[in-house]
Amino acid sequence: MNTELPEDPQRRRLRERLELIQIRTDKATSWQEPAQTLRSLVNRAGYVPVKARLSVEDLDFLSTSREELLSFAELGLRLLDLHQPRDAGGITSDTAHPILRCRSCMWRWPCPTFRAMAEAFPA
Ligand SMILES: [Zn+2]
Structure with missing residues (x-):
């Protein structure tokens, strides 16, 4: 910070x-x-009457x-x-895996914002 x-x-x-x-x-x-x-206690009407503290x-x-x-x-x-990827353009030797950049923050994909989100909601 x-x-x-x-x-x-x-x-x-x-x-x-x-x-x-x-x-x-x-x-x-x-x-x-x-x-x-x-x-497991859902009744026929589709709900569970609960008493809760x-x-x-x-x-x-x-x-x-x-x-x-x-x-x-x-x-x-x-x-x-x-924050989504886009082809960064330019020349790359690996045409199967072109360099991608975030269209919003321009960091190389996956960008820090997307990585933070992916870490917060792991698969
Ligand atoms: Zn981004």
Whole structure:
């Protein structure tokens, strides 16, 4: 991070918002295992009547998680759309594997943004 320049206020607000989402999500209980157990209890009407003990942190998370996850998915799709490879042109000795560059940031493909996304969502 460049510490010589004061941080752009818009960038700072965005970073703070993302950190808040990260903290709130981290504090909430994971539903991965309970969801697997509950799945076997789905009734004929297609749902499971549940009694759950939810902490304040869980409620904080649940109250905003749908909207935040939709925003993250939208962000991911927009970044994916921006950062995609294109033939860099020029002369290469390996015609089967031409040099590709990101059409947005011009780094050699795969660009750092795409790599960060791929690492965040491993296959
Ligand atoms: Zn890029």
